[in-house]
Amino acid sequence: MTKPKASRRLRSREQARQELAHYEEKEVDAVLLPASAGRPTARLSRNLEKLVQSRADEKSMSQLCDSELRAFGRRRTSHSRAVCHGLLRSYVRLLADWGRQSRAVAAAFDQELQPGTAVRVAGVAPSSPDSDEQDSPAIVEGLEPGTGRCVVSLPSGERLAVRPELLRPLAGEIPWSLASKDFSSV
Numbered sequence: 001m002t003k004p005k006a007s008r009r010l011r012s013r014e015q016a017r018q019e020l021a022h023y024e025e026k027e028v029d030a031v032l033l034p035a036s037a038g039r040p041t042a043r044l045s046r047n048l049e050k051l052v053q054s055r056a057d058e059k060s061m062s063q064l065c066d067s068e069l070r071a072f073g074r075r076r077t078s079h080s081r082a083v084c085h086g087l088l089r090s091y092v093r094l095l096a097d098w099g100r101q102s103r104a105v106a107a108a109f110d111q112e113l114q115p116g117t118a119v120r121v122a123g124v125a126p127s128s129p130d131s132d133e134q135d136s137p138a139i140v141e142g143l144e145p146g147t148g149r150c151v152v153s154l155p156s157g158e159r160l161a162v163r164p165e166l167l168r169p170l171a172g173e174i175p176w177s178l179a180s181k182d183f184s185s186v
Contacts, residue, residue: 005068013065016058023051113150115142118170121152121162137170 026047113119120135138152141159149161 009061009065009068013058013061016054016061020051020054020058023047023054027051112169113140113164113167115140119152119167120170121154121160122166122168124154124160124162135168138167140167 117140119138119140121138122135124136124138136154138154138160141151141153143149144151144161147161148164150164150167151159151161152167153159
């Protein structure tokens with residue numbers, strides 16, 4: 001059953017309920033008013049027949065509507081489940097493709113900040129006052145456990161733990177005495 005069909009069934013059920021309420025109201029009026037009030041008995045019996053018929057119509061319409069709504073709900077649930085599975089499958093494929101494509105970049109990034117790598121640390125002023133550079137040169141000593149920060153040694157001997165995004169690897173020679181230090185055991 002499609003949604004428009006379900007909507008039509010709901011409207012039909014509502015009309016049957018309204019008709020039943022109408023004839024029940026007429027029956028109540030007939031019971032409350034005495035027979036001598038000028039109401040013909042043929043009319044009353046016809047209204048009673050219509051009331052019985054409208055009850056039967058309302059009951060059958062409600063049962064039909066309820067069964068079709070349950071069927072619609074089951075199909076909707078299975079359809080929703082299929083849509084969720086399809087979206088999850090697409091999302092996992094997207095992540096897998098993204099991981100495959102970024103593997104080379106991740107490997108290069110891992111090699112970039114190995115112990116002994118010469119870097120510049122953004123936001124740390126160089127130790128020599130006559131330097132034109134805004135960032136201080138340093139050498140990566142290793143990673144700080146648990147935080148993911150890189151431990152670097154500045155030319156002054158000071159050690160800092162900084163976020164990797166603040167480091168810019170340098171190409172070429174390391175210009176100070178830390179270049180001879182062995183970082184392989186760090």
